[in-house]
Amino acid sequence: MDRYADIIPDFESFKACLLTPQPHYIRVNTLKVTEQEVISKLEKLGFILQKVSFAKWFYEVIDTPGYSITHTLYHWLGWFYVQDIAPGLVSPILDPQEDELILDLAAAPGGKTTHIAQIMKNTGTIIANEPVTGRLRSLQANTHRMGVLNTIITQHNGIMFPDSGPFDRVLVDVPCSGEGRARETKSRRKGAEEGFIESISGTQKGLLRRAIQLTKPGGIIVYSTCTFAPEENEAVVNYALQNEPCEIVPIEMAENIPHSKGLIKWQGMEFDESLRYTIRIYPHQLDSGGMYIAKLRRL
Amino acid sequence: MSKRFKYKGKVISLDFSDNWKEIVKQYFHDRFGVPESMWDQYKVFNRGDELWLASFSIVPSDLRIVKAGLRLLRIKGNPKPTTVALQWLSPYITKNVVNTNKETLSKLLQGGILHISNFPESTTDGEKGYVALAFQGLIVGCGHISSGGMVKSQIPAGKARELLEILARL
Numbered sequence: 001m002d003r004y005a006d007i008i009p010d011f012e013s014f015k016a017c018l019l020t021p022q023p024h025y026i027r028v029n030t031l032k033v034t035e036q037e038v039i040s041k042l043e044k045l046g047f048i049l050q051k052v053s054f055a056k057w058f059y060e061v062i063d064t065p066g067y068s069i070t071h072t073l074y075h076w077l078g079w080f081y082v083q084d085i086a087p088g089l090v091s092p093i094l095d096p097q098e099d100e101l102i103l104d105l106a107a108a109p110g111g112k113t114t115h116i117a118q119i120m121k122n123t124g125t126i127i128a129n130e131p132v133t134g135r136l137r138s139l140q141a142n143t144h145r146m147g148v149l150n151t152i153i154t155q156h157n158g159i160m161f162p163d164s165g166p167f168d169r170v171l172v173d174v175p176c177s178g179e180g181r182a183r184e185t186k187s188r189r190k191g192a193e194e195g196f197i198e199s200i201s202g203t204q205k206g207l208l209r210r211a212i213q214l215t216k217p218g219g220i221i222v223y224s225t226c227t228f229a230p231e232e233n234e235a236v237v238n239y240a241l242q243n244e245p246c247e248i249v250p251i252e253m254a255e256n257i258p259h260s261k262g263l264i265k266w267q268g269m270e271f272d273e274s275l276r277y278t279i280r281i282y283p284h285q286l287d288s289g290g291m292y293i294a295k296l297r298r299l
Numbered sequence: 300m301s302k303r304f305k306y307k308g309k310v311i312s313l314d315f316s317d318n319w320k321e322i323v324k325q326y327f328h329d330r331f332g333v334p335e336s337m338w339d340q341y342k343v344f345n346r347g348d349e350l351w352l353a354s355f356s357i358v359p360s361d362l363r364i365v366k367a368g369l370r371l372l373r374i375k376g377n378p379k380p381t382t383v384a385l386q387w388l389s390p391y392i393t394k395n396v397v398n399t400n401k402e403t404l405s406k407l408l409q410g411g412i413l414h415i416s417n418f419p420e421s422t423t424d425g426e427k428g429y430v431a432l433a434f435q436g437l438i439v440g441c442g443h444i445s446s447g448g449m450v451k452s453q454i455p456a457g458k459a460r461e462l463l464e465i466l467a468r469l
């Protein structure tokens with residue numbers, strides 16, 4: 001991760017944070033139950049939960065009775081989804097409205113799809129796409145468990161997703177080198193191989209371009225990764241700005257959500273000025289995983 | 300059906316006819332006491348011998364659809380509700396509920412068959428047919444009572460295994 005020493009603020013705390021366990025969060029599924037009902041049942045079992053002030057429906061799991069919250073009847077019944085707070089910011093930034101037509105281009109296992117469905121109160125239509133057969137199972141199981149009814153699951157390579165829509169909003173939560181998950185997985189702590197970063201960035205560019213092409217003029221695209229590598233983040237969005245009719249929409253974050261701005265240069269590369277309005281979430285700032293989020297408008 | 304998904308001049312639609320919705324409305328009302336108004340905001344479509352529930356407003360053509368909606372009811376022969384459907388309807392189900400406890404539910408999930416007299420406070424007359432299995436006041440899935448009053452779980456094997464593990468921890 002040392003290649004990020006100049007871009008990540010308070011780099012020593014960042015590195016120290018990667019060695020600490022990541023807190024667990026749940027998102028209460030209001031498609032099935034009320035927050036009160038879930039919390040009181042879980043508390044009766046001995047879980048201690050604390051509401052997250054800046055993220056609707058999210059609670060931090062402060063303590064457990066000695067087993068995982070995923071091993072409860074209420075998880076089995078789809079009353080909540082275990083989701084980190086950093087990816088939990090993405091669907092609200094997409095800001096889907098009731099009755100809209102939404103595309104989630106890389107959807108498995110469905111954390112963000114089920115969140116979008118919840119925000120839309122099961123109205124409108126979500127096309128949740130996933131090309132990898134092995135990962136479709138988790139997407140199906142999660143949408144089922146959470147009682148999501150407005151979603152159609154499709155299987156396509158997102159880069160060549162068939163002409164359809166046009167969509168009101170498209171989420172492109174791309175496959176990435178996953179450096180932001182270093183607290184969960186030891187092997188990720190040293191940072192990703194640069195060769196991998198380079199090859200995956202090609203896929204990411206293809207996915208973001210296709211997403212923009214499928215969005216209606218004036219529609220919104222959100223691009224996200226769970227990695228720190230600028231080659232997979234700002235450089236991909238910069239490439240899309242140069243090659244597709246789109247512009248950056250500044251992400252407005254509440255003041256109490258610690259985050260950093262997108263980069264406008266990196267190792268000799270210069271990016272469009274507007275990329276400073278994209279956001280970087282660092283583990284030591286939000287006590288979460290890492291995330292990069294850009295919001296664009298199709299012109 | 301919206302025209303937004305026109306592709307090469309075609310719009311494909313699933314069969315969302317009102318007849319299917321009527322069957323669902325009546326079945327769940329008569330058997331489980333689910334209010335008919337419950338279904339107003341949803342669509343019901345048919346696929347083979349099954350009726351499915353959905354709320355999406357558009358069905359795209361030319362996409363490779365893997366899955367859409369929630370399987371509600373098998374309509375070949377006697378209608379059979381799915382476990383997910385009964386779970387989803389849990390707050391609205393008032394009749395033909397078989398109340399289990401940790402011991403009886405564990406037995407059922409392991410393939411056991413128990414007489415209805417083992418389930419006090421159940422809201423069924425013990426006649427042959429499908430029932431909703433409840434645990435701690437929540438519907439966990441589908442069960443069946445045979446003509447002799449014997450109760451059997453209809454919860455799919457994978458789901459039953461998961462639930463057994465949860466019960467073991469209680």
Ligand SMILES: C[S@@+](CC[C@H](N)C(=O)[O-])C[C@H]1O[C@@H](n2cnc3c(N)ncnc32)[C@H](O)[C@@H]1O
Nearest residue numbers: 106107108109110111112132157158173174175
């Ligand atoms: C970061 S994960 C998505 C996580 C998901 N959005 C969620 O919130 O649960 C990226 C996904 O992209 C899928 N993927 C890989 N290549 C793809 C492609 N060419 N088109 C679309 N999706 C792809 C991966 O299989 C993986 O499931």
